[in-house]
Amino acid sequence: MKIELFLRKLEQALEIEDTKLNFDTNFKDIEEYDSFSVLSIIALIDEEFGEKISGLELNKISTVQELIDQIGVDHFE
Amino acid sequence: MNSIIRKISYYLPEKLLTNNHLEKRFPEWNAEKIENKTGIKGRHIANEDETALDFGLKVAVRLLQDYDKSKIDFLLFCTQSPDYYLPSGACILQDKLGLRTDIGAFDYNLGCSGYIYGLAMASSFIKSGIAQNVLLITSETYSKHINSKDKSNLTIFGDGASATIIEKSEKKGIHKFALGTDGSGSENLIVPNGGLRNRYNPDAELIDDGSGSYRTKNNLFMNGPEIFNFTIKAVPIVVNQCLKKNNTTIDDIDYVIFHQANKYIIDYLRKKLKIPQDKFCIDLEYTGNTVSTTIPIALKNAIENGSVKAGDRILLVGYGVGYSWGATIIEF
Secondary structure: OOHHHHHHHHHHHOOOOOOOOOOOOEHHHOOOOOHHHHHHHHHHHHHHHOOOOOHHHHHHOOEHHHHHHHHOHHHOO | OEEEEEEEEEEOOOOEEEHHHHHHHOOOOOHHHHHHHHOOOEEEOOOOOOOHHHHHHHHHHHHHOOOOHHHOOEEEEEOOOOOOOOOOHHHHHHHHOOOOOOOEEEEEOOOOOHHHHHHHHHHHHHHHOOOOEEEEEEEEOHHHOOOOOOHHHHHHEOOEEEEEEEEEEOOOOEEEEEEEEOHHHHHHEEOOOOOOOOOOOOOOOOEEOOOOOEEOOOOOEEOHHHHHHHHHHHHHHHHHHHHHHOOOOHHHOOEEEEOOOOHHHHHHHHHHOOOOHHHEOOOOOOOOEOHHHHHHHHHHHHHHOOOOOOOOOEEEEEEEOOOEEEEEEEOO
16 A cells, blocks of 8 residues: 555544644644544554554554554555 | 244333533543444443342343243343352342242353353253243443443443343244354453452552543453454454354345444444445444343344344344354344
8 A cells, every 4th residue: 555545544544634644643642542543543454454453562652654664564555 | 943032121220321421520521522433322320229130130020021931941141240259140030030940040151242142042952952931131230340430431331131032933033153252352351350369459559541541450441452353353253154154145134233332343343344234233322332231222122113024134243251252143
């Protein structure tokens, strides 16, 4: 998947279409970020890549770049 | 010998905890957002002096009003909110309901998969000749396990009970089961203290889980992300196993009722399994997640509002604490 497309899908999943995510965005700085956002990220990664990401791994992740690294750069163009 | 679900009733305690109540208690919580994400507007909550056994009694009395109770020859009681360690709540219920004494009765400890396992036991007792008319009661008061400062779990769970009569029949009303268990996830949905491993601790520390919900080890703990991960892995597998065991496909199923965990989760599962919206049940608006009682509530409502009719094939799927899960197909 193209990284740009992933960022847009992530914005949709987090329901923050008015905010533009970039690699340095810290999830904790997003006002709408809550316990459902975590489920939305898990769902997005399951749906798009068939990969599983644990709650523990997600807890350790702060930025969008770290999330992309965790999913694995192989999945991106 | 075949078996069929003859009658279902459910009971919800009077006290209703609405999203507005929650917003008042937790100002950072938003009533509308709760509804959008969870599909829940309100959940019924037990009073201090009401227990799951009381609800089980009430719902069974209601169900047996126009049924010859001397026909009941087995009682199954599913709860994780027992009155006592011992005796079995089922024995107390046998007496309070005035059921025969030459019948079997016991409790079993399961959560969101409990209704499926109850149907599995009832239908196999009938098949083997142990019983002919089984009374299955599910009843839960998770509210008593939840800390009053735990906004996440207070939002999701509601209390309630159901009673179902499963009878011997010519018609095949309950089909084959696919069941599953994975205890490696036992710590992700648990009340850590209060059993004999870790005794109830009146001085247990109040812990912030990082999202603004507080609880002690005497309370219900749910690791939401891990439960979600388990669900999206286990449910598609058990659905396919169940369809295969019954030599059918999702296209030949008329209606699907999943355990009503919350709208977000079941809607994701629906999309993942490509189940059309018009044959998929979402029914938890004023009940919330009532654990082993969500499926019988949804089933009873679906029969009454015409979503299912005689001859329909209905897929039922339960999954949760344990981890434990199961699925079956039923017909009326």
